[in-house]
Amino acid sequence: MKALVLHELGKLPHYEDFPDPIPIEEEVLVRVKAAALTRVSKSRASGSHYGSYRELPAVCGVDGVGLIEKGERVFFGGCRPPYGTMSEQTVAPKAWCGQVPDGIDDLGAAALPNAALSSWLPLVYRAKLQQGETVLILGATGVAGKLAIQIAKHLGSGRVVAAGRNEHVLKTLFSLGADAVISLSQKDEDLAEAFAQEASRQPLNIILDYVWGHPAELLMTALTRHDFFAEGSRIRFVSIGSLAGPMASVPSAALRSSGLELYGTGGGSVSYKAIFETMPRIWSAASSGKLSIDVEPIPLADAEKAWAQPDTNGRRLVLVP
Numbered sequence: 001m002k003a004l005v006l007h008e009l010g011k012l013p014h015y016e017d018f019p020d021p022i023p024i025e026e027e028v029l030v031r032v033k034a035a036a037l038t039r040v041s042k043s044r045a046s047g048s049h050y051g052s053y054r055e056l057p058a059v060c061g062v063d064g065v066g067l068i069e070k071g072e073r074v075f076f077g078g079c080r081p082p083y084g085t086m087s088e089q090t091v092a093p094k095a096w097c098g099q100v101p102d103g104i105d106d107l108g109a110a111a112l113p114n115a116a117l118s119s120w121l122p123l124v125y126r127a128k129l130q131q132g133e134t135v136l137i138l139g140a141t142g143v144a145g146k147l148a149i150q151i152a153k154h155l156g157s158g159r160v161v162a163a164g165r166n167e168h169v170l171k172t173l174f175s176l177g178a179d180a181v182i183s184l185s186q187k188d189e190d191l192a193e194a195f196a197q198e199a200s201r202q203p204l205n206i207i208l209d210y211v212w213g214h215p216a217e218l219l220m221t222a223l224t225r226h227d228f229f230a231e232g233s234r235i236r237f238v239s240i241g242s243l244a245g246p247m248a249s250v251p252s253a254a255l256r257s258s259g260l261e262l263y264g265t266g267g268g269s270v271s272y273k274a275i276f277e278t279m280p281r282i283w284s285a286a287s288s289g290k291l292s293i294d295v296e297p298i299p300l301a302d303a304e305k306a307w308a309q310p311d312t313n314g315r316r317l318v319l320v321p
Contacts, residue, residue: 002321003059003087004303009047012308013060013086015301021083021091028068030076030092034110035064035085037298037306037317039241048246051267053081061085061319065100065109073100075109075279086303088321098279103287107295111143111316115293116282117275118240119148119208122265123155125274127206127236132158134202138184138219139210139243141166143293143316146176148208150291153177157206161198163215169314184215191215195222207237213245220254234259240266 003018023029041061043049063077064085078096079085100109119137123129135152139145141164152160162178164170170181182194195218198204204223209216216239223235237260254260263269285291294315298306306317 001088002300003084004061004300004307004319005057006045006053006060007057009045009052009056012304013045015303018057018059018087021089023091024080026094027080027091028094028097030064030066030068030074030090030097032064032066032085032087032090032321033073034066034106034297035061035319036111036114037086037303037319038062038114039243040114041086042307055081058082059084059087059090061087063110063114064090065106066090068097073106073109074098075100075113086300086319088300098276101283101287104283106320107297107318108286108293110318111293111295112147112282112286112291113279115144115147115316116151116286116291117278118144118210118265119151120155120278120282121270121274122208122238122240122263123152123206124278125270126238126263126265127208129155129157129206131156133205134159134161135206135208136161136163136198136204136219137208137210138163138215139241140164140173140178140181141169141314142210142243143314144240145210146173146314147291147293148210149173149176149178151285152208154285154290159202161204163195166314184211188214188218192218192222195219199223203233204235205233207235209237209239210241211244212239212242212248214248215244216248217251220248220260221251223258223260224251224254234261236261236263238263238265240264 006013061084074097076092076097083090140162162173163182165184300321
């Protein structure tokens with residue numbers, strides 16, 4: 001079969017022949033229809049992700065959409081190494097296969113889950129969003145950030161503040177439900193002031209952070225209260241990604257002068273049960289038109305070229321065998 005195969009961490013994977021998979025007990029053979037080219041897939045291949053490959057060569061990709069027994073269409077993941085989802089065929093545990101509603105096409109079904117889960121899970125299971133609360137999204141102009149705006153509103157947020165670097169995409173976020181936008185391309189002092197003004201206008205209850213690094217430092221500093229007797233309120237800060245850098249200094253004063261609480265979300269912080277509970281809700285919201293995602297199909301044969309494309313236009317590239 002043809003597949004996108006990684007031979008060395010940090011190097012470009014190659015479109016080439018790879019041995020056909022043979023399912024073992026409790027697995028199914030999957031004929032892949034589409035697989036999203038996500039940041040998780042890229043970071044695993046680069047060696048920078050905590051779930052990076054331990055043995056190579058291996059087929060890239062963590063999830064996808066395909067056909068299993070009797071032509072049933074499923075969203076799947078958990079492929080047994082060295083197999084992945086960016087291939088013509090793969091193997092997946094039966095327990096990791098879930099039916100995809102007819103109202104969602106292959107491209108949307110492949111692109112939605114990873115991006116949608118990145119905000120749905122922290123909002124519900126980590127930060128525990130309450131009706132009417134204010135959510136600030138750092139990194140809102142990316143694929144996952146744009147979905148996070150829609151999901152926060154769908155789950156009951158009263159106000160969503162969207163902060164991002166892409167000026168062109170930033171202007172479009174009001175149509176997705178954003179109540180205010182902040183450009184991350186400003187000078188440090190202007191950005192810190194914009195954060196502080198937004199926090200003073202209405203208390204920030206939850207922060208979903210896709211960028212970390214320096215922008216997160218500026219935001220946490222802006223949350224520092226200068227009034228010793230100010231009444232504190234909980235600010236649940238959830239780290240989701242680190243696009244701006246893997247490290248950020250946390251000001252001690254921000255922790256001591258505000259209700260700042262730091263959380264993380266990822267493979268080790270949310271249970272598989274939560275994922276399985278959430279997926280039907282994501283499909284339902286997408287089927288009813290409450291969630292939308294911009295996708296661009298790419299033939300699997302062109303995956304090497306697509307791999308090097310920067311993910312800056314707010315669209316998810318989806319590989320199609």
